[in-house]
Amino acid sequence: GQNIDQPTEMTATEGAIVQINCTYQTSGFNGLFWYQQHAGEAPTFLSYNVLDGLEEKGRFSSFLSRSKGYSYLLLKELQMKDSASYLCAVGYNFNKFYFGSGTKLNVKP
Amino acid sequence: DTEVTQTPKHLVMGMTNKKSLKCEQHMGHRAMYWYKQKAKKPPELMFVYSYEKLSINESVPSRFSPECPNSSLLNLHLHALQPEDSALYLCASSQDKGAKNIQYFGAGTRLSVL
Numbered sequence: 013g014q015n016i017d018q019p020t021e022m023t024a025t026e027g028a029i030v031q032i033n034c035t036y037q038t039s040g041f042n043g044l045f046w047y048q049q050h051a052g053e054a055p056t057f058l059s060y061n062v063l064d065g066l067e068e069k070g071r072f073s074s075f076l077s078r079s080k081g082y083s084y085l086l087l088k089e090l091q092m093k094d095s096a097s098y099l100c101a102v103g104y105n106f107n108k109f110y111f112g113s114g115t116k117l118n119v120k121p
Numbered sequence: 122d123t124e125v126t127q128t129p130k131h132l133v134m135g136m137t138n139k140k141s142l143k144c145e146q147h148m149g150h151r152a153m154y155w156y157k158q159k160a161k162k163p164p165e166l167m168f169v170y171s172y173e174k175l176s177i178n179e180s181v182p183s184r185f186s187p188e189c190p191n192s193s194l195l196n197l198h199l200h201a202l203q204p205e206d207s208a209l210y211l212c213a214s215s216q217d218k219g220a221k222n223i224q225y226f227g228a229g230t231r232l233s234v235l
Contacts, residue, residue, distance in 0.1 A: 043222060054211060054226040055164065062221065099163055103222055107152055107171055107215075111163035 016112035018100050023118040029088050032115045034100030038081040042103040046074050046085045049097045049114070058098075059085065087117075095119045124148075127212050127227035135235050136202060142230045144195040144212030152217030153195040154224065155187060158209045170195060171217050202234045 016036045024030040036044070043062045047055035059069050061076035061083060073086040087094055100112040125146045134140050144153065152171050156164035169177035170189040184206075186198040195212055209231050213224040 045223065047226075052209075054228045057223055057225060060221065060223055101224075106222060107154075107169045107176060107217065109154070109166060109224065111165075114163050 016100055016102055016110055018098075018112040018115045020113065021116045021118070023120060024090055026090055026092060026119055026121050028090050029086065030090060030117065032085045032087075032098050032100075032117070034083045034085070034112055036081050036083070036100070036102045036112075038078065040104040040108075041078065041081075042106055044074075044076055044083045045101040045103065045109075046072075046083075047099040047101060047111075049099055051097075055099055090119050092119050092121070125212055125214055125225050125227035127210075127230050129230055130228065131231050131233075133233045133235065134199065134202065136204070138202075139198070139200045141199065142197040142210055142212075142232075144197075144214075144227055145193055146214040146225075147193055148214060148225070149192075150214035150216055150225075151192060152215045152222070153189060154213040154215075155185075155195070155197050156211040156213065158211055158229070164211055168197075199232075202232075204234050207232055207234045 018034050045060045046058040049055045059074040066075045071088045076083045097114040097116050099114045103109050128143045154169050155167040158164045166179050167181045168187040173189045184201050188196040209229045211229045212227040215222045215224045
């Protein structure tokens with residue numbers, strides 16, 4: 013729901029930087045959350061944005077532009093273990109969360 | 122501690138069975154959620170409890186019945202399920218305060234309906 017769009021799949025090289033984009037419908041927006049999910053496992057919280065700008069957390073950063081309905085997750089110094097799906101989740105009206113379809117990231121040596 | 126515990130990890134049931142999924146958290150969170158996730162798809166919101174009251178039901182069929190006995194526990198009662206209900210069922214919890222409403226997920230129950 014809420015037209016949350018992410019690229020389906022991306023490939024990057026170990027040690028490189030990759031940016032995963034997410035666009036969403038802005039009406040009722042409360043916050044945007046990024047999760048990592050390895051196959052068969054639960055989503056793990058990575059980062060969140062409520063206000064415009066960049067939030068940095070170690071190798072992971074997330075950016076938000078509320079007026080544009082746009083966010084990205086930036087992963088630096090990629091490691092093989094970063095191969096996973098990355099889910100963009102948007103909170104609406106506080107407790108309604110919708111997930112994008114996820115971006116499968118393949119990290120190659 | 123950001124642990125959400127779900128039991129069982131795996132469940133196989135027939136279409137006439139009645140079973141329950143359980144979820145527990147001790148982070149003092151006041152919102153708890155059930156999600157359904159099919160293979161290679163994102164989690165889909167089913168139910169939300171806020172302060173032990175059902176606040177959101179995303180038009181889920183009545184063969185799924187949620188229950189929140191207290192602020193730490195969340196159950197999902199299953200009855201007369203269909204094979205298409207086979208999926209990973211995820212429980213999550215959050216503070217339910219303001220915009221920093223970060224959800225923490227349990228490891229899930231993988232359900233197979235025969």
